[in-house]
Amino acid sequence: MINRRAFEIGSFKVAPGARKTVDLPVSVLSDHTPVTMSVHVIHGRRPGPVVFVSAAIHGDEVIGVEIARRVLRAPNLDTLKGTLLVIPIVNAFGFHNHSRYLPDRRDLNRSFPGSERGSMASRLANLFMTEIVCRADLGIDLHSAAIHRTNLPQIRVSPSKEETMELAEAFGAPVILTSKLREGSLREAAHKKDVDILIYEAGEGLRFDEMAIRAGVSGILRVLRKLGMISGKGVTRPKAVSIRTSSSSWVRAPAGGLLRPFKSVGEVVERDDLLGIVSDPFGEVEKEIIAPDGGLIIGRTNLPTIYEGDGLFHIAEIRKHRDPAGTVDSLASQHMADPLFDEDEII
Numbered sequence: 001m002i003n004r005r006a007f008e009i010g011s012f013k014v015a016p017g018a019r020k021t022v023d024l025p026v027s028v029l030s031d032h033t034p035v036t037m038s039v040h041v042i043h044g045r046r047p048g049p050v051v052f053v054s055a056a057i058h059g060d061e062v063i064g065v066e067i068a069r070r071v072l073r074a075p076n077l078d079t080l081k082g083t084l085l086v087i088p089i090v091n092a093f094g095f096h097n098h099s100r101y102l103p104d105r106r107d108l109n110r111s112f113p114g115s116e117r118g119s120m121a122s123r124l125a126n127l128f129m130t131e132i133v134c135r136a137d138l139g140i141d142l143h144s145a146a147i148h149r150t151n152l153p154q155i156r157v158s159p160s161k162e163e164t165m166e167l168a169e170a171f172g173a174p175v176i177l178t179s180k181l182r183e184g185s186l187r188e189a190a191h192k193k194d195v196d197i198l199i200y201e202a203g204e205g206l207r208f209d210e211m212a213i214r215a216g217v218s219g220i221l222r223v224l225r226k227l228g229m230i231s232g233k234g235v236t237r238p239k240a241v242s243i244r245t246s247s248s249s250w251v252r253a254p255a256g257g258l259l260r261p262f263k264s265v266g267e268v269v270e271r272d273d274l275l276g277i278v279s280d281p282f283g284e285v286e287k288e289i290i291a292p293d294g295g296l297i298i299g300r301t302n303l304p305t306i307y308e309g310d311g312l313f314h315i316a317e318i319r320k321h322r323d324p325a326g327t328v329d330s331l332a333s334q335h336m337a338d339p340l341f342d343e344d345e346i347i
């Protein structure tokens with residue numbers, strides 16, 4: 001047995017072969033309630049990479065919290081090589097308030113890398129950078145669409161290392177979107193520390209979506225498998241290769257009114273296809289929403305009452321793919337039939 005050191009985080013130590021939830025102090029609320037960022041540390045007996053899985057950086061994106069909960073039940077983690085840090089709720093303030101933001105109305109994912117003496121958001125970002133990102137080799141950060149919108153499960157990545165793209169492919173989400181780094185985001189701050197992040201975007205804010213949850217759990221286990229951290233037991237290979245894209249745009253509402261959408265996430269559209277109709281409440285004026293370009297719908301509003309300029313359909317360009325609709329269908333049906341989620345397994 002290699003003489004492996006305990007994993008140190010905050011003022012805590014986790015011995016090799018142990019797992020423990022540690023509560024890192026964040027702040028105290030105005031009524032004296034303490035706020036913590038709780039991290040579940042699984043420190044394997046054998047060496048390997050340090051990977052973190054984080055969720056609810058946007059407090060209302062609860063789907064990632066459920067994904068994290070299910071990942072922690074995976075039996076494969078008992079013989080983990082390396083160290084896994086799971087932070088189901090990064091932004092506890094927003095989680096309590098069903099809000100994307102912090103009480104100071106800031107967006108945590110625009111506040112990285114943060115600072116010790118900055119705003120509340122900046123301090124939390126700094127804590128996350130210091131205690132989590134700076135100890136990790138890779139991060140998987142879980143998000144959903146904003147409230148009243150839904151996303152087709154997708155990985156967003158801006159890889160600095162070649163292996164990261166291989167890990168994105170191993171995840172097996174229907175879509176991989178290579179996108180630019182956004183200023184102040186966790187992904188940008190981590191990139192500067194040479195830590196790549198796979199962003200998993202799936203489902204709707206404040207809602208669970210079973211397929212999106214399963215795709216997230218399977219994807220995380222596949223990445224850990226690819227890194228050699230867990231055994232392959234119960235971890236399936238994706239039945240299809242993810243659709244790659246580097247360009248996407250929103251089709252916005254031409255007017256306010258009532259939306260009748262005719263297309264949903266996962267559907268492929270051609271240029272000039274009718275996506276939906278916006279009407280006024282009297283039915284006197286109707287405006288057609290026409291696809292300006294072909295592509296795959298990777299996001300959509302679920303709210304039928306809309307303002308002019310609202311993002312309605314998020315369409316990704318897919319030039320080189322032969323059968324995008326077939327890929328989405330086969331990956332979705334694979335997750336719904338995955339024995340990993342049988343009652344006596346990890347669900």
Ligand SMILES: [Zn+2]
Nearest residue numbers: 058061143144
């Ligand atoms: Zn988010």
